[in-house]
Amino acid sequence: xxxxxFVEAWNEFFFAEQSPIPMxxxxxxYGMAVxxxxxxxxxxxxxxxxxxxxxxxxxxxxxxxxxRLNLFTVMPASVFWVQALFWVFAASAACLTxxxxxxxxxVVVYICLASIQQRNLFILHGGDTxxxxxxxxxxxxxxxxxxxxxxxxxxxRGKEGVEIQPRRPWAQRMIQFELSLMYFVGFxxxxxxxxxxxxxxxxxxxxLDELQRFPLPSWFLNETLMKxxxxxxxxxxxxxGVLIWIRELRYYLLAIGLLFHLSIEYSMxxxxxxxxxxxxxxxxxxxxxxKRFWNRISGxxxxxxxxxxxxxxxGGSERLRRIANLLGALDIFGRLRLTDSRxxxxxxxxxxxxxxxEIVVMTQSGTQxxxxxxxxxxxxxxxxxxxFVALSIRRLWTS
Amino acid sequence: MAGxxxxxxxxxxxxxxxxxxxxxxxxxLRSGSKALAGKKSAExxxxxxxxxxxxxxxxxxxxxxxxxxxxxxxxxxxxxxxPLSSPFIAVxxxxxxxxxxxxxxxxxxxxxxxxxxxxxxxxEALVLYKDGSTKIWSFPRxxxxxxxxxxxxxxxRKFVETILDNANAALWPDVAxxxxxxxxxxxxxxxxxxxxxxxxxxVRQPDGTFTRAPWDEHVFYSYDVKPEDxx
Numbered sequence: 001x002x003x004x005x006f007v008e009a010w011n012e013f014f015f016a017e018q019s020p021i022p023m024x025x026x027x028x029x030y031g032m033a034v035x036x037x038x039x040x041x042x043x044x045x046x047x048x049x050x051x052x053x054x055x056x057x058x059x060x061x062x063x064x065x066x067x068r069l070n071l072f073t074v075m076p077a078s079v080f081w082v083q084a085l086f087w088v089f090a091a092s093a094a095c096l097t098x099x100x101x102x103x104x105x106x107v108v109v110y111i112c113l114a115s116i117q118q119r120n121l122f123i124l125h126g127g128d129t130x131x132x133x134x135x136x137x138x139x140x141x142x143x144x145x146x147x148x149x150x151x152x153x154x155x156x157r158g159k160e161g162v163e164i165q166p167r168r169p170w171a172q173r174m175i176q177f178e179l180s181l182m183y184f185v186g187f188x189x190x191x192x193x194x195x196x197x198x199x200x201x202x203x204x205x206x207x208l209d210e211l212q213r214f215p216l217p218s219w220f221l222n223e224t225l226m227k228x229x230x231x232x233x234x235x236x237x238x239x240x241g242v243l244i245w246i247r248e249l250r251y252y253l254l255a256i257g258l259l260f261h262l263s264i265e266y267s268m269x270x271x272x273x274x275x276x277x278x279x280x281x282x283x284x285x286x287x288x289x290x291k292r293f294w295n296r297i298s299g300x301x302x303x304x305x306x307x308x309x310x311x312x313x314x315g316g317s318e319r320l321r322r323i324a325n326l327l328g329a330l331d332i333f334g335r336l337r338l339t340d341s342r343x344x345x346x347x348x349x350x351x352x353x354x355x356x357x358e359i360v361v362m363t364q365s366g367t368q369x370x371x372x373x374x375x376x377x378x379x380x381x382x383x384x385x386x387x388f389v390a391l392s393i394r395r396l397w398t399s
Numbered sequence: 400m401a402g403x404x405x406x407x408x409x410x411x412x413x414x415x416x417x418x419x420x421x422x423x424x425x426x427x428l429r430s431g432s433k434a435l436a437g438k439k440s441a442e443x444x445x446x447x448x449x450x451x452x453x454x455x456x457x458x459x460x461x462x463x464x465x466x467x468x469x470x471x472x473x474x475x476x477x478x479x480x481x482p483l484s485s486p487f488i489a490v491x492x493x494x495x496x497x498x499x500x501x502x503x504x505x506x507x508x509x510x511x512x513x514x515x516x517x518x519x520x521x522x523e524a525l526v527l528y529k530d531g532s533t534k535i536w537s538f539p540r541x542x543x544x545x546x547x548x549x550x551x552x553x554x555x556r557k558f559v560e561t562i563l564d565n566a567n568a569a570l571w572p573d574v575a576x577x578x579x580x581x582x583x584x585x586x587x588x589x590x591x592x593x594x595x596x597x598x599x600x601x602v603r604q605p606d607g608t609f610t611r612a613p614w615d616e617h618v619f620y621s622y623d624v625k626p627e628d629x630x
Contacts, residue, residue: 014469015455015462040551048554054577055570063569067501114503122561122570123554126510132503133476168455170465177473181480185508188482193513200603204517207601207609209542210556213549223607269541271550 014173017166019287020145024099026175027106027143029279031097034109034131037272038090045086049119051077060119069111070118085112099148106143110135127276130182134175134280141171155325158318162328172283179280184241190234199227206267213269236260244284254281294332302333305380310362314355315340323359327377335380371395475499480506519611520598522559524578525618527591534587536578563596568620575622585629594620 047054049072057072075081089112096105113135117124144150146164154160195201203226205211219225240257243249258281261274282290313324324338341355354360361373368376371391378388454462478491479499499505524536539548539555561567562574575592578584596619600612 011455014465015457017455041554043551044554052577052580054558055573059570059573063567064500066497069501069503110503118503122567123558125553125557126508129506129508133506136502136504168457170469174469174472178476181476182506182508185480185482186510186512189509189512192482193515195514195517196512201511201515203603203609204601205511205515207519207611208516209519210521210540212542213546269549269553269556271553 014170015168018169019164019291020142020167020169021147021164021287021290022283022285023141023143023167023169023172024146024148025282025290026172026279027099027102027138027141028097028147029282030131030134030138031093031109033127033272033276033279034093034113034135035090035097036275037128037131038086038093040271046079046082048123049086049116050079050082053120055120055122057119060121064118064121068118069114071111071115072119085115088112089116096143099144099150102144102148102150103139106135106139106141110139125270125273126182127270127273130178130276130280133178137171137174137178139171141175142167142169152326152329155329156322158322160325162325175280176283179277179283180241180244182241182277183237183244187234187237187241190237196230196234199230202226202230202233211268211270214266216267233260250284254284257281298333302335305333305335305382307364307380308335308337309377309380310337310339311377312339312341312355312360312362314357315342317356320359327359327381330383331381332383333381336377472504476504476506479504480508482509516560517601518598519601520559520563520596522562523595523597524575525593525595526578526584526587526589527593529588529590532587534584536581536584562594571620572622575620576624576628579622579624579628589624589629592622592624593618594622 041048057077061073071085072082075085089109092105092108092112095101096109110132113132117128117132145167151160151164155162190196190201193201195204203221203223206216206221206226236253236256239249239253244253258278261278264270265274311324311327313320315321315324321340324340327336328338341360358370359373361368361377363376367373371394375388375391375395378384378391457465475491475495475498478488479495481488521540522538524538526534526536528534538559539552541549541553541556544552562570571594575594578592579589595616597614597616599614602610602612604610
């Protein structure tokens with residue numbers, strides 16, 4: 001590879017614009033993983049991080065000296081402040097999940113996550129570490145560019161249309177890099193250990209009482225199978241670290257990796273580790289494949305949501321175009337047929353003057369009046385179901 | 400006054416027109432029956448387009464800054480966590496340490512390696528009260544918990560693993576103090592807290608089968624509780 005072609009490949013890899021949907025999906029599952037981690041430790045927040053915790057802040061600082069991004073060192077040492085930090089953290093993680101003020105919340109989530117991990121480094125597993133380092137690069141990503149409240153707000157403000165704009169994926173690439181590095185370094189550490197090379201490592205691990213979750217069949221614990229499983233782990237970690245970058249092998253490896261992590265989730269007690277790692281798998285899926293997969297799902301789910309509804313709007317009106325765009329963005333199951341009256345003309349039976357001022361909703365039974373029309377639209381768009389409930393209550397109230 | 404209002408109105412209209420152009424650029428539409436195509440954006444002059452393509456639409460300083468960030472972090476993270484032991488790598492890690500430790504980018508991926516644990520063990524605290532009576536307080540043991548408890552109490556498994564490592568002996572006073580402060584312990588006026596490890600090795604037999612060695616125990620730390628510990 002020449003220097004020039006390397007630079008071209010580098011630029012293509014980090015800067016060629018692509019759909020932000022994988023990153024947006026990652027943001028959602030990442031936020032859920034962070035929330036789950038918080039809620040699972042809810043009853044021990046004070047025990048681990050409080051003013052009289054298992055490990056005092058002073059001991060922690062003596063153990064790991066030096067300046068650190070750790071809010072516990074600057075906030076008052078009281079139960080109230082610790083609880084407040086955790087609730088702010090949880091609220092911010094929830095906002096990150098739905099993509100509201102995404103950039104700000106990604107920063108808040110990272111600072112809070114780094115703080116609680118720095119406060120007690122002795123209770124962390126690899127999944128926590130992965131969430132932290134992935135969270136760092138998430139800050140720089142276009143995670144709010146799709147599937148987010150931020151995007152709906154941008155559409156409403158007329159700053160964006162329905163079509164999701166491609167973005168530079170360099171921050172996404174760094175999270176992918178972290179995941180593959182994790183597997184590769186894990187492989188390197190393991191091949192340095194005699195038990196892994198000899199094939200006995202898993203025989204020991206599966207006999208640790210503290211790690212057992214659901215029972216395994218006794219035949220699985222026989223020596224030959226344990227050796228094969230140990231060596232398979234080495235091969236898979238190498239493959240997920242290195243070969244995952246080969247496009248033709250990627251999906252096979254992701255599928256095997258998924259089964260591998262689910263089997264660990266079944267058999268071993270390392271809560272959240274597998275889920276934390278699996279969150280990043282979505283970053284390796286091409287947006288086009290995600291779209292194909294989603295189209296297949298939405299086609300099936302859409303059938304249960306009722307008839308497709310035609311929504312006619314006057315594209316010459318900025319307000320109506322924004323509303324139409326917003327409906328288009330919310331309609332993830334494709335139940336609306338959005339039609340610009342400038343292109344098709346006002347259909348017969350529709351008041352031309354009314355069509356210029358408001359959205360016209362047409363169902364098989366004809367044109368629907370304003371609120372009823374919006375209620376029908378909300379009924380077939382799951383993301384608008386809260387509005388459907390509100391409009392239904394209003395209808396009952398007024399009748 | 401009226402003039403300035405008109406000017407303001409004109410400005411507002413121009414601003415809205417600009418906004419709607421932006422919106423239409425990426426607008427409306429899903430393919431097919433869903434919606435209709437917006438106006439295409441004006442073609443950029445060839446020179447500008449070529450330049451934008453060269454730097455992927457980034458200003459030159461931004462392109463350089465991002466690349467510096469990427470190259471630095473790729474090299475630094477690799478250097479930090481790869482299990483290499485050359486003097487050069489050690490120097491690099493020392494240089495990186497302040498930044499990694501501060502920012503939270505430190506990481507290690509040595510799960511179950513190089514040698515996985517080969518001993519079943521658990522931790523208890525033996526509490527000696529002022530009246531001479533004793534009580535054993537057991538740390539949560541994963542094998543005795545329900546599935547949901549395992550999810551929420553797993554941190555104790557990791558913590559006990561850490562405590563049992565002699566390299567972390569500096570944690571033992573904190574742990575003993577915490578046990579003494581537990582409501583059910585504090586009420587009885589604890590005088591001494593002893594940390595006891597119980598263990599059983601997993602032994603590989605010559606025929607390739609595995610057995611468990613008998614359980615053994617050892618008091619590895621003793622702490623005299625001070626009155627201020629119970630405040």
